[in-house]
Amino acid sequence: MNAPNTSGWKPEMTPADGLHSGPATTTGNRALMLEEPLLFEIGRADVTGVDLPAVDAGAPNRLGGLARSEAIGLVGLTEPETVRHYTRLSRQNYGIDLGFFPLGSCTMKHNPRLNEKMARLPGFADIHPLAPQSTVQGALEVIHQLGHWLCTLTGMPAVAMSPKAGAHGELCGILAIRAAHEARGDAREVVLVPESAHGTNPATAAFAGYRVEDIPATPEGRVDVAALKARLGPDVAGVMITNPNTCGLFEKDFREIADAVHAAGGYVYCDGANFNAIVGKVRPGDLGVDAMHINLHKTFSTPHGGGGPGSGPVVLSEALAPFAPLPFIRQAEGGEFYLVEEENREERGPSFGRMTAFHGQMGMFTRALTYILSHGADGLKQVAEDAVLNANYILRSMEDILHAPFGASGPCMHEALFGDKDFTNGLSTLDVAKGLIDEGYHPMTVYFPLVVHGAMLVEPTETESKAAIDQFITAFRGVVERALKGDEALKQAPYYSPRRRLDETGAARKPKLAYEG
């Protein structure tokens, strides 16, 4: 039941002479592993995959004498060549559809295909952001319904839907905090950020014009409440705390921290990146949060897409709601939905202004609402419970051989944190990550949070079966045992991926960022 591979093949069946990779091929291909040139090496300037009327060079134009005379330098492929080129490239990628993707703090859960289907309905996909509002009532209603779910799930009174990603949502929350202080003439300069925080937290606070100060963690992996309280004062605008935190633990003193921050005239920003651990179980509003972004691409299953697009709505407390960015949606007494924009001078109130051209990531809203309706209140609660159970199961299945720095702090939430302090012979977390690639897994998050030496942050999510997790544990233990024994071969892993370790130093020293030729 827990066999690494039910087909019977085992790594030790590979001949010791290294012939397992076989002789070199003429093409460099290895059966299904296909090498693919760059577009610019196979495309041609006069080839196109779209049928359009030929350009009539003699036709009059009204381009004001600015018609292009030089070649752009683009190349094209016909449709069959295009499909094959990108299909081949796709096969050099790992994705959730292919296997287990335990990337901590990223919540790589299954992306339901119903979401994709719904987002492509012409009534959602083919409407213009500036269309008369009477013609897009259904779209405004989607935003309104999703906003209602997000407010209810978090126990917060208001939500700003326009932020385009998690980091943009952080910015939204911090700008609302700054606007709220400014509105009462209270110039505060400092934002406190725990040292375990994701790098976006300090970057966001600095971008909003704040000075960032670190708050230390306790040996148990939580915010040092005494140190935080000692630092509060009239210059502190607020704190940014991730809860559950990046060590995978619930900040049990969150309410106490929030009360102290409020008493000192500050606001509490909660980084909601880890909301998947508590959705349907705990409402951040009950903990004293003033602002929290929600990554729809994490908790609510919208696809990561190889690095975006994300979506980062921000729930806001009564104190911060008036400062929410434009535009936002209201429902008139007659039931009609409308956008509050710059011109609605009374209704916009002290909003800090516009953060993006239009209303946010509509395509992600339709996907997230589809996901939420599929799960319902009961399903979402089960999501958090299964995610947390899976993570604890991995924690307790590994801690006998792998250093778990906070294993004694009690149960973890939806991610399990390990460190590399017991590895020998110079082996480190990176080697284990690369070893897992050979085993067919996407590695966990590595070297984050910074507070743990050689951190390995494993987030299984709720969409993995017990069998899949058991198989991962077997593989993970195998690689960790090699690292503990100091297996030299691990330093060269991965061996079986489309590329071996890449020279990142060389790439940065002499950046080559576009095709030349």
Next chain:
Amino acid sequence: MRYLPLTDTDRQAMLAKVGASTIDDLFVDVPEVARLDGPIHGLPMHASEMAVERHMKALAAKNMAAGDVPFFLGAGAYRHHVPASVDTIIQRGEFLTAYTPYQPEIAQGTLQMLFEFQTQVARLYGCAVANASLYDGSTACWEAVAMATRVTKRKRAVLSGALHPHYAQVVKTMAHFTGDEIADALPSITSDPELTGLIGRIDEETACVVVQYPDILGRIADLTPIAEAAHAKGALLVVVNTEPVALGAIKSPGEMGADIVVGEGQSLGVGLQFGGPYLGLFAVRDPKHVRQMPGRLCGETTDAEGKRGFVLTLSTREQHIRREKATSNICTNSGLCALAFTVHMTLLGERGLRELAAENHRLACIAADRLAKVPGVEVLNNAFFNEFTLMLGGKPARAIVRDLADKGVLAGVSLGRLYPGVEALEHALLVAVTETTTEEDIERLAQELEASIKESAA
């Protein structure tokens, strides 16, 4: 629940392994006051795929899809035909369900695609280097201003009056908090962009001047004099483009001396989607500015066996390394939209993009000529690509747009919507025409516009 593989038997076995008797033992760190005893009240329970589909379809049916009616909206979002193969490729699970390519050995698909994307964008813009994308055109515009302040160590940005007003709003929102000074203006209602006044606003304190090309009224002007004036004062020229298809017909901003070129890439591959997700494009003409760029960059390198491969690079600019000293707080890019753009651009190629641009311009000229014949209507622009401004002879454009929407024609974007409360702009209507517009659509717009103007006179 169809997305949750654990069975109750699994859960019991796993709880036993972790030494918990119930699931709530794992939530023991949550303070009592914050624990919920069951599913949140007042929300519906889980639903079948069929039931959810019914709910979502009912919402979609309340909207007027652009493809179902004569449609002429633009102003930063354009409706183009996207070849079917684009959507097929972006729905491949290996692209759709991948993460940011932090483990390059198993992310060469995304990385090579980004390298191709960066090359396409750089060439389209006439620049040396493009990044791997930002959220959208408006946020890219702000990032360009912020970068210009870093490069020049000055804190004042001069915005052209004919920059998209929402882009200007975004820049002003951010500048308020960073302490940068933004000098903005309203667009002048003239047949050609008013450059002399803009040049006069550039001084020795100016970090950058921001110009849209084609501008918010659809006008096109040679930007070389602005580039020269900016450079003479030590300022950078930032050019914003919201319609990449235009650059298949007109000179690139880089050719005219732009230092930073940013824009919206939505036209190619992405679709309208009610405003998002879109695709922020960002490029610099001079490679020496690369280390001041925001966002992800993909670079070429080799692997341990000497094979060519690609990685995210120059990450010492970024938040996860630099924390509060990063060039931007941005984490992610708009990866899947970048893929859609690149596949669409690959299908077009040099030839297809030029043909597409020519077809847009041809139809726009037909539309301009026809609409100019509507009594009381004038075309403002001397030059345009696929979007131009109609002056409605003193009639409020906003009311006319609403009236035409009731009649099943999406006539364009009124300047009243974009510049609420500015009386001088109330009578102007932006009309965009693309390859998806038919001559029948143009005729219908002309007739309904004529009728609506008459009615509003009566």
